[in-house]
Amino acid sequence: MSGNPPGTLAAAWLIARKDLAIEFRSRTAFLSALVFAVLALCIFYFAWDESIIAPADRAPGVLWVVVAFSGLLGLQRSFSIEEHDRGIDALLVAPTSRESIYLGKAIGNFVFLCAVQAVTLPALVLFYNLSVGEPLLGVAAIMVLATIGIVAVGTLFSAMAVNTRMAELLLPMVSLPFFVPVLLNAAQATTRILGGRPAAEAWPWLRIIIAFDIVFVVACTMAFPYTLEE
Amino acid sequence: MTAAPPVAAPSAATPAAPRAVFDWFFALAGLGVVAIYVRAIYFTPIEATQGAAQKIYYLHVPAALAAYIAVSLTALMSIVYLWLHDERADRLADASAEVGLVFLTVVLATGPLWGHKIWGAWWAWWDMRLTLTLFLWFVVAAYLVVRGAVEDAAMRARFSAVLGILGALLIPFIHLSVYLFQARLHPMPIVLKPGEPSLPGEMLTTFLLAFLAFAVLCLAFIGVRYRVGVLRDLAAEAIA
């Protein structure tokens, strides 16, 4: 039977949908990441005396630390499901390019992380008594941009980590240095936006995030085939 | 300062290990460093404002240079490995990374010691070199941990090479981000320009000689560590 194998992006989308379907079945990783994120927000709240530092002032820093670590929880699972029964071999034998496997996994992770953040941000507003308004849209936009970068490197490293001992410990150790430019710039931009500063002030920070996203999505897509068994 | 220990006679299965020879290069490097410190401590004038504490400078900055040499070599060898698949490139990248980590640690240890004496603060976030060195330390540490966690030699070499190249791509972004962060408060020169005030003759000479001594020491260490890597690979092959 002749078929018309889908192109790179179409195949990537198929793989992403498959991953999201699997995640949706059990929702374990999603709920764990969610509970972790909200709990961490609360714990951080109690780390400071609110008469010394206003909650609204600590909110940006707390948000990005929580995003980073809850993101790691989500990234862990993306290749472990392929390792279980070697589903990855079926993908490699099919007419899908290596690049589309990486992109598919990354897109799946991106949706996962955004879903967690979609609850984290309102929780932040709730617990830190932030005012609801236009600045929050700006923060959401920063979150989307930053998540692209986090997912780009995180997906690649989770593909590597699944082949190693101590995968769960290795992934944070390798990924976090790479998250630093994203987190630093995102936190600074978020501080400006939530502080009511004009958007133009956040732009120099956002520019670096966008550059990071472009460079690392390309670099990690090219690096991905090297992480597969040869 | 001794050379690699002598090894057992080669059996039929394993190729002959490298002959044990006295490592002249390493001995020279060691002597060079000792000579530099004698000069720095006894024969170089004490700096006016900072006092004797300034002398740690002859350790801190050259160690940074040695670290950058080693780490650049790792990044370069990562590219070479992915291009040529030569295991010697991988071994050299590994040796350079370990040596680089040692020198990075020296920079991070001496930085606060110096900083506390002259600025009263343990960690100077606005010191670009120090901050970059810190993040470089994390990346190199991650590189070595990944190497330790992968058993298959070919996979280990591939993963390390990927990490080496991505790490090299990361550094400019960290530099940019931290620079932007502190540029608002403390405009400071970038890491490549020597940020310290220009040194008078004697001190400049000592400084440049220290650079040379540390560069040589770095290469000597990498050479020794490379040979250890060769022996290690031979031992692993013999067991397999």
Next chain:
Amino acid sequence: MLSTSGSLVVEASGLCRTFGRRRAVDGVDLSLVAGESLALFGPNGAGKTTLLKLIAGLLAPTSGTVCVMGRALRSESSSRASIGLISHQSMLYRALTSLENVEFAARLYGLESPRAAAMTALDRMRVADRARTPVRALSRGLQQRVAIARSIVHQPALLLLDEPYTGLDAAGAAALTDMLRDVRRAHATLVLVTHNVDEGLAVASRAAIMLDGRFARQDDCAALDASAYRAAYRSMIVGETPPPEWTMPVSA
């Protein structure tokens, strides 16, 4: 897409693959034309699974070449559309149902009606009644049937099977044998790795025994006496001396 009869489907020349110092495949030459089916026997560790993975493009050769339909599968993804692989692991996603697993494969291969094709494949392996069951809830034998269904949904011209009968009960084994007969009738090419000489000879046109990474002998099945072959093979595996006519090298 089935290749025309007489054309070379699998061509391996001097194929070698080493893992560290271990030579898993040590100089294999193989030519299979369309419609041929090769039964590959051999003890554990002989290199059969590695050979299959090399043909499928999952592993790169250390030296030598292997082509499927004239193309190197590792570099050209589109040419992989006509091969199917059944390996030791099921390659299924346990959280998804049988139908979802096979349909996902059908979509990856770009089939026109993925769901219908998936149901057909499940039906051929007589596991269509478990279409909506998550794979996790199926027994080992039923999982194996779903795995086989997944690998044939796109009707591959070259089917690589690594001990596919493992875990199958009598009904599953019968379904598999029927499927393989249909595949042969449709002029597809098979490489079947198995320990069961009878099962292998029932389906194959050629038989080969692999020892220490290379082919110890290759035979045309039409010229074989099944029981003699079985006995001699068994003694070869167990380590006894096989009958004298066995040690004669046989060309492909």
